[in-house]
Amino acid sequence: MTKQWGDRIETLIDELRPELQELSEYIYEHPELGHEEVKSSKAHVDLLEKHGFEVEYPYLGISTAFKAVYKGGKAGPTLAYLSEYDALPGIGHGCGHNILGATDTGAGIVLSKLVDEVGGTVIVLGTPAEETNGDKVTMADADTFDDVDVAFCTHPSDKNYASGKSMAMEAIEFRFYGKTAHAAATPFEGKNALEACINFFNSVSTLRQQLRPTARVHGVIKEGGEAANIIPDYTRAEFYVRAMDMPYLNELREKVIRCAEAGALAADCKMEWSHYEASYKNLITNETLSALYNDNMHSLGVEMVTEPRESMGSMDMGNVSQVVPAINPYFEITNxxxxxGHTTEFRECTLTEEAYEAMEKTIAGLTYTALDLITDSEKLHQVKEEFLNNVKV
Ligand SMILES: [Zn+2]
Ligand SMILES: [Zn+2]
Structure with missing residues (x-):
């Protein structure tokens, strides 16, 4: 990136910073759970409209989702920034989505000030409910990314982790049906749905011994019966099943379902299952794009941590990464x-000067990366080639 662009971008970010800080703090003060982000989505939309974006809101019939588009004066690639703004129960923005939204929306606004000159289109997507029923899944399944060349989402953290992996995950509910009876007088007339459920948990524990070390199967009993003197005729357990890739997740899901069938069979009960939240695919980082972003962050004095992370969860950005080249890097806000994450301490970090400085650097890194892709068609071609080879099989 030339010095001339660097100075322009720095000025744009400096000018925008008070508005982004205000956005992040407003959302911090009004934490809203997934699909209830009425104020948070509106605040993003207001800011994007003020900066000349055309906004579709609600989007795809989701009341707290939006799609904001700024078309540059010249043809060029389409770059999408994905904002989140949902909070957690009890602790508000313990995952830092207030500063996440400000950062990704901020990057979209900064790039929109440059595309009239360099070409291209900027899209900012408001993606609700990342913590529960993430609508990036809905968007990846719809036509949202059909015309998008590259998608970015950045997340606050306690390290500058480069974009890596996340686990594929399915949220499955298991329901067991038996027959009530007096537990002391006539237990032989009953069918115990709680025993079916307990058998299921024990079968999963047996299965777990032979799973790949990276796989995870974990659940809770949500409904376990009414009283100790009644044989329960209905129980319900909720599970998450996770794996590092889709083929193994598909295999694992079938094995876990067989555990539930076995549990029901042993207790002479019936079993049904269904999904209770959206399923997340694993994140496939576009390494060409990631290397470009990491180099740009390096030029800004930020060293990205590229070693694989020891712990990871699942995210709806995974689904996006399987329909369009994408990265999901992290920025350090904890000084x-x-x-x-998911603590009140992390929530407080989002309000610090260090966090805002990290936000500014991240926006600069995202903007440099976008300009590299817009001005160097060979680079964009390499990103797409990798995607076609790695993801679209
Ligand atoms: Zn998060
Ligand atoms: Zn979270």
């Missing part, structure tokens, strides 16, 4: 301290 060198080790602070886990």
């Amino acid at each position: 060198g301290k080790s602070v886990s």
Whole structure:
């Protein structure tokens, strides 16, 4: 990136910073759970409209989702930035989605000030409910990314992790049906749906011994019966089944379902299952795109951590990464301290000067990367080639 662009981008970010800080703090003060992000989505939409974006809101029939588009004066690639703004129960923005939204929306706004000159289209997507029933899944399944060349989402963290992997996940509910009876007087007339459910848990524990070390199967009993003197005729368990790739997840799901069938069979009960939340695919980082972003962050004095992470969860960005080249890097907001996400301590970090400086650097890195792709068609071609080879099989 030339010095001339660097200075322009720095000025644009400096000018925008008070509005982004205001957005992040407003959302922090009004934490809203997934699909209830009425104020949070509106605040993003207002800012994007003020900066000349055409906004579709609600989007895809989802009341707290939006699609904001800024078309540049010249032809060029389409770059999408994905904003999240849902909070957690009890602890508000313990995952830092207030500053996540401000950062990704901020990057879209900064790039929109340049595409009239360099070409291209900027899209900012408001993607609700990342913590529960993420609508990036809905968008990946719809036509949202058909015309998008590259998608970015950045997340606050306690380290500058390069975009890596996330686990594929299915949320499955298992329901067991038996027959009530007096537990003391006539137990022989009953069919115990709780025993079926307990058998299921024990079968999963047996299965777990032979699973790949990276796989995860974990559940809770949500309904376990009414009273100790009644044989339960209905129980319900919720599970998450996770694996590092889709083929193994598909295999694992079938094995877990067989455990539930076995549990029901042993207790002479019936079993049904269904999904209770959206399923997330594993994140496939576009390494060409990731290397470009990491180099740009390096030029801004930020070293990205490229070693594989020890712990990981699942995210709806995974589904996006399987329909369009994408990265999901992290930016450090904890001033060198080790602070886990989903805590009140992490939430407080989002309001610090260090966090805002990290936000500014991240926006600069995203903008540099976007300009590289717009001005160097060979680079964009390499990104797409990798996607076609790795993802679209
Ligand atoms: Zn998060
Ligand atoms: Zn989270």
